[in-house]
Amino acid sequence: MNKLLAEFIGTFWLVLGGCGSAVLAAAFPEHGIHFLGVSLAFGLTVLTMAYAVGGISGGHFNPAVTVGLWFGGRFETKNVAGYVVAQTIGAIVAAGVLYFIVSGKSDFTDVGGFASNGFGEHSPGGFSMAAALVTEIVMTAAFLFIIMAVTNARNGAPAGFAPIAIGLALTLIHLISIPVTNTSVNPARSTGVAMIQQFTSTQPWALGQLWLFWVAPIVGALIGVFLYKKTRGTSALLK
Numbered sequence: 001m002n003k004l005l006a007e008f009i010g011t012f013w014l015v016l017g018g019c020g021s022a023v024l025a026a027a028f029p030e031h032g033i034h035f036l037g038v039s040l041a042f043g044l045t046v047l048t049m050a051y052a053v054g055g056i057s058g059g060h061f062n063p064a065v066t067v068g069l070w071f072g073g074r075f076e077t078k079n080v081a082g083y084v085v086a087q088t089i090g091a092i093v094a095a096g097v098l099y100f101i102v103s104g105k106s107d108f109t110d111v112g113g114f115a116s117n118g119f120g121e122h123s124p125g126g127f128s129m130a131a132a133l134v135t136e137i138v139m140t141a142a143f144l145f146i147i148m149a150v151t152n153a154r155n156g157a158p159a160g161f162a163p164i165a166i167g168l169a170l171t172l173i174h175l176i177s178i179p180v181t182n183t184s185v186n187p188a189r190s191t192g193v194a195m196i197q198q199f200t201s202t203q204p205w206a207l208g209q210l211w212l213f214w215v216a217p218i219v220g221a222l223i224g225v226f227l228y229k230k231t232r233g234t235s236a237l238l239k
Helices: 002-025 034-057 063-071 077-102 129-150 162-181 187-200 212-237
Strands: none
Touching: 002 034, 002 077, 002 187, 034 162, 063 077, 063 129, 063 187, 063 212, 077 187, 129 162, 129 212, 187 212
């Protein structure tokens, strides 16, 4: 239960910090943090929580990471479902808290997109479903490749430095892909805000596109771990 609670808290923080920065601060008049600030926010949430609770649960905070580490032989099958459920609930609760904050604004009328991930007319840059699919697969593959590499016991990052590399990787991923999909690479993050958008907005759409942000990150995670195994051989399976 300690591990599940740690995953809940870590994912809660990721969604509240990352999506909160997008919803509350990105376009704030004259002082908005824009794409760069949102990208840094997502990276910092993972970085800070990896140090805070990574020693308890491993610091996944993402179903795609959990599935990828399982595929890489670094996570037990019996724990996969519990982690994914804890992460998803943490994301939904965080999105609920964010909605409560947003709706407290004096001129609040609607949540709008609520930092939901989308394609086509719901892509920030108007990118197609195919572009979104490829982007999410490639970005998640790179993310898992980096995670597997820097956490390798034999030749990964120096002790205590892996969270820095992982946080910076997530920042870079957001810098690349926010214009395409609002950046998911994390099905739990996508689910949390999509649930709120769907059930509180006057123009709901997010749940209809959510499937892509489960399928693509998980496929990408498997590809990233597969490529990592091919580059590292037997040492890739070291914990």
